[in-house]
Amino acid sequence: MGSVSNLGANLAALRDHNAAVVLGLLRDAGEGGASRAELAARSGLTPQAVSKITARLRADGFAAEAGRRLSTGGKPATALRLVPGAGRAVGVHVERDAVTAAVVDLAGAVVATRAVALSSGATAETLVGVVAEEVRALVEGGGVLGVGVAAPGPLDHVGGVLRDVTGFPHWSGFPLRDALAERLGLPVVLDKDTNAAALGLLRSAPREPGSFAYLHLGTGLGAGLVLGGEVHRGARTGAGEFGHQVLRLDGPPCPCGRRGCLEVLCLRAVADGDTALAARLLGVGAANLVQLLDIDRVLLGGRTALADPDPYVRGVRAELPASVPVAVAPGGERVVVEGAAELVLAPLFGAGRAGRVLAPAAP
Amino acid sequence: MGSVSNLGANLAALRDHNAAVVLGLLRDAGEGGASRAELAARSGLTPQAVSKITARLRADGFAAEAGRRLSTGGKPATALRLVPGAGRAVGVHVERDAVTAAVVDLAGAVVATRAVALSSGATAETLVGVVAEEVRALVEGGGVLGVGVAAPGPLDHVGGVLRDVTGFPHWSGFPLRDALAERLGLPVVLDKDTNAAALGLLRSAPREPGSFAYLHLGTGLGAGLVLGGEVHRGARTGAGEFGHQVLRLDGPPCPCGRRGCLEVLCLRAVADGDTALAARLLGVGAANLVQLLDIDRVLLGGRTALADPDPYVRGVRAELPASVPVAVAPGGERVVVEGAAELVLAPLFGAGRAGRVLAPAAP
DNA sequence: GCGCTTACGCAACAGCGTTGCCAAAGTGGT
DNA sequence: ACCACTTTGGCAACGCTGTTGCGTAAGCGC
Numbered sequence: 001m002g003s004v005s006n007l008g009a010n011l012a013a014l015r016d017h018n019a020a021v022v023l024g025l026l027r028d029a030g031e032g033g034a035s036r037a038e039l040a041a042r043s044g045l046t047p048q049a050v051s052k053i054t055a056r057l058r059a060d061g062f063a064a065e066a067g068r069r070l071s072t073g074g075k076p077a078t079a080l081r082l083v084p085g086a087g088r089a090v091g092v093h094v095e096r097d098a099v100t101a102a103v104v105d106l107a108g109a110v111v112a113t114r115a116v117a118l119s120s121g122a123t124a125e126t127l128v129g130v131v132a133e134e135v136r137a138l139v140e141g142g143g144v145l146g147v148g149v150a151a152p153g154p155l156d157h158v159g160g161v162l163r164d165v166t167g168f169p170h171w172s173g174f175p176l177r178d179a180l181a182e183r184l185g186l187p188v189v190l191d192k193d194t195n196a197a198a199l200g201l202l203r204s205a206p207r208e209p210g211s212f213a214y215l216h217l218g219t220g221l222g223a224g225l226v227l228g229g230e231v232h233r234g235a236r237t238g239a240g241e242f243g244h245q246v247l248r249l250d251g252p253p254c255p256c257g258r259r260g261c262l263e264v265l266c267l268r269a270v271a272d273g274d275t276a277l278a279a280r281l282l283g284v285g286a287a288n289l290v291q292l293l294d295i296d297r298v299l300l301g302g303r304t305a306l307a308d309p310d311p312y313v314r315g316v317r318a319e320l321p322a323s324v325p326v327a328v329a330p331g332g333e334r335v336v337v338e339g340a341a342e343l344v345l346a347p348l349f350g351a352g353r354a355g356r357v358l359a360p361a362a363p
Numbered sequence: 364m365g366s367v368s369n370l371g372a373n374l375a376a377l378r379d380h381n382a383a384v385v386l387g388l389l390r391d392a393g394e395g396g397a398s399r400a401e402l403a404a405r406s407g408l409t410p411q412a413v414s415k416i417t418a419r420l421r422a423d424g425f426a427a428e429a430g431r432r433l434s435t436g437g438k439p440a441t442a443l444r445l446v447p448g449a450g451r452a453v454g455v456h457v458e459r460d461a462v463t464a465a466v467v468d469l470a471g472a473v474v475a476t477r478a479v480a481l482s483s484g485a486t487a488e489t490l491v492g493v494v495a496e497e498v499r500a501l502v503e504g505g506g507v508l509g510v511g512v513a514a515p516g517p518l519d520h521v522g523g524v525l526r527d528v529t530g531f532p533h534w535s536g537f538p539l540r541d542a543l544a545e546r547l548g549l550p551v552v553l554d555k556d557t558n559a560a561a562l563g564l565l566r567s568a569p570r571e572p573g574s575f576a577y578l579h580l581g582t583g584l585g586a587g588l589v590l591g592g593e594v595h596r597g598a599r600t601g602a603g604e605f606g607h608q609v610l611r612l613d614g615p616p617c618p619c620g621r622r623g624c625l626e627v628l629c630l631r632a633v634a635d636g637d638t639a640l641a642a643r644l645l646g647v648g649a650a651n652l653v654q655l656l657d658i659d660r661v662l663l664g665g666r667t668a669l670a671d672p673d674p675y676v677r678g679v680r681a682e683l684p685a686s687v688p689v690a691v692a693p694g695g696e697r698v699v700v701e702g703a704a705e706l707v708l709a710p711l712f713g714a715g716r717a718g719r720v721l722a723p724a725a726p
Numbered sequence: 727g728c729g730c731t732t733a734c735g736c737a738a739c740a741g742c743g744t745t746g747c748c749a750a751a752g753t754g755g756t
Numbered sequence: 757a758c759c760a761c762t763t764t765g766g767c768a769a770c771g772c773t774g775t776t777g778c779g780t781a782a783g784c785g786c
Binding site for chain 3: 757758759761764765766769770772775777779780782783784785786
Binding site for chain 4: 374375377378381408409411412415416433434435436437438439
C-alpha cells in the first residue's frame, strides 16, 4: 500500500485528531462562533464528546464562550469561538530581491508585517541572517508556534532544503529550514511559494469545493495544486511545474531542455506585449491541467497577471469549460506570506494531514 | 478546510483503522507472513496492541499462525499470515464489446474467471443482465464481500452512474451501480477502467514509491493516476483525461471541441503506422504530466501499446527524465479485472481512505 | 548450566467517546 | 399564569481502546 497510511493509531492520536477537527470547525465558524450542538452535527461526534473536547480546549485557552444564540424552540445555544490570541505563527516570503514577513494569529488575521530588500548576490548565510532578523523582530511578543517559509522552487519540502533557484545557484542544497530552526529556536517549515499561496487560498475559502489550481505568472510560470482539500506537492516537492508542459511540439527551446514549453511561449508573448496570446496560452495550459485532474476552479496570481488581470481572466476562461470558474486570487501578493504562516497553523486544525491523520504512538 | 476531513472519530473507528492497517501489513507480507513484533514495528503500534488486534483478526478468521521463524537471538517469532479464503471479491471489466469477470481472494489471487461477448447495440438493461449473470455464476461459493465494476469513462464514481460512453449514448445517466446492487444483493463499486487498472497496479507493487501514472493506449487514450498512494479521481471522477491535453496549438480538431489534443495526434500516428511518432507524442504528454505532478514512474497499457510495447517504452522513456522509470504494466489486460475486485478489497486493508480514515460515529 | 536476548501474553490501568439521565432555559398553546 | 414541549448541555457510570508492568517461553553464545 501507500508508504504513509500503514500507521496505527492510539488514543492520544484519537484525542488530538478530534481536538484538531473541532478547532478547525471553530476557525471556519469565524467571529460568530458555533454552538456545541452545531460542532457535534458537523463533526459527526456525539454532543457529549464535543462538550468534553471543548472543555479541554477552553481549559487550554484555545476556545472561549461567546454569548448566547437566539432560541430555536428550546434552551438557547451557547456560542463557542476560537481565541485568536492563543497562538501565533510567522510567515516569511523569500523572493529573489526581497524578504517579507508577517505574524498571524490563530484566526489568520495579520498582526504585524515587515519587509526588507535582498541584495542581488546574497549568499545563503546572508539570507538566513536577514530572515532571522525579520522573524526576531516579529516574535518578541512570544507565543509563536513556528515559522513558515515560502521560497521560489525547486526545493525539498520534506528535507527543508533549497534547490537550484534560478539566479541563485549558490543557494542550491542549502538546508534553510534547519539553519533557521537552529538560529531561531523555533519549528520551521519550508515550502514553495506557489504551494504556500495555494494553502493560503484554501484557508481563505474553506467552504469552496475541494480542488483548485493557483496559477502564478510572474518572472516564471508555476502552479500550486490543491487536490481533495490538500496541497499536492509530489514526493520531491516537484509538483506544480505548470510552465514546463509542451504546448508546441518543436517550438522554441526552453532552459529545461525541452521545446515549446508553455513558459517559454507565454513569457515571450508577455515580452512582446501580446497579452491576448499570453492569456490564451495560459488558458490552454490551464485547460490541460483541469481536464487531467478534474479541477474545480482556477485562480490567477503573480506580478504579471496581477498588473493587468482582466485579459488573463477572460483569456483563461475562454479555454476552460463553463463549469470551471476563473478568478484573480484574492489578496494579491499577500497570499504567499499568509499561506506561509498557514504552513505552521494548518496542522493545528486538522488540515494538511489526511495521510497521517493519526500519528504513530510516541516512542 | 477540506470537505472531507472535518470528521471526528470514535473508538470503533480507531479499532477498525488499526485492524485495517494490520491486515494490510499482513497482506503485503505475503506468503511468508509477519511476526507480531514486525507488525508492531511497521505500524507504530505497541506490541501488546498488535497482539490484541491479531487475536481479534484470528478469532474472525482473517489471520492465522503460520509456523515459526528462525531465532535472531531470542525466542523465535511466530509468523502470522492472512487467510486468503476468509473473503472474496468479484471484479468486472465492462468493455464496449465484452464483459470479463473474476473472483479474487483476499490475497488478490484469481480464483475463477468468466468472459462473455457483448452485442454492439446492447442497452443498459442488457448490460446489467449480462453482468449479473456473470457475477452470479462466480459467487456461488458464497463469502463474497462485493462487486467492483470497471467501465469506460466518463462516469461518476461517487454516484455510480455511467456517463456518455463513446458509442453507447443510451447508457448515459444509467445508475449501473445501484441497478446491479439491487439485482445481486451485494455491495457494488463502480469506477473507470483506468482507475481500476491503477488500483490493481498499486496493489501488485505495494513497496514502490507512492505515485505513478498508468497510461492506457487502446481505442482511446486515458490515464489512471496514483498520487501519494491513493487513486486520484477528482470530484466528478473526471481526472485522467490524459488524451485531451493540447500538444499542438491549432492542430487538428478533436471531438472534445479543442484542437491538437494528444489523443487525436497519437491515434492518427497509430493509424498511419508511425509507431515512433505515436510513442514520442505519448512521451511528451507523459513528460507534461510527470512534471506537473512530480510522479515517480510511468506504466503503459492498453491494447495498442501492449501489441508492440518496445517502441512505446523507448519512446516515452526518451522524453522523460532518467529518474522516472517507464515500463509496461505487468499483467496486461488482466490488471483491470483484478483492479476492479480491488475496489472492493482496498477498504478492508486501510487503503483508499486516507481522507476518511476515521468514519463518523454510527447514527 | 548460565546469562542474555527476543517474543509474547496476562492483568491492571488510564483515557477515550458513549449512554442514560437530569437540569436549564427558552417557545407556544391554553 | 401555567403547562407541555423542545433544545441545549452537563454529570456519572460504562464499555472499550491501547498502554504499562511484569512474568513466561524459547532460542543463542559462552
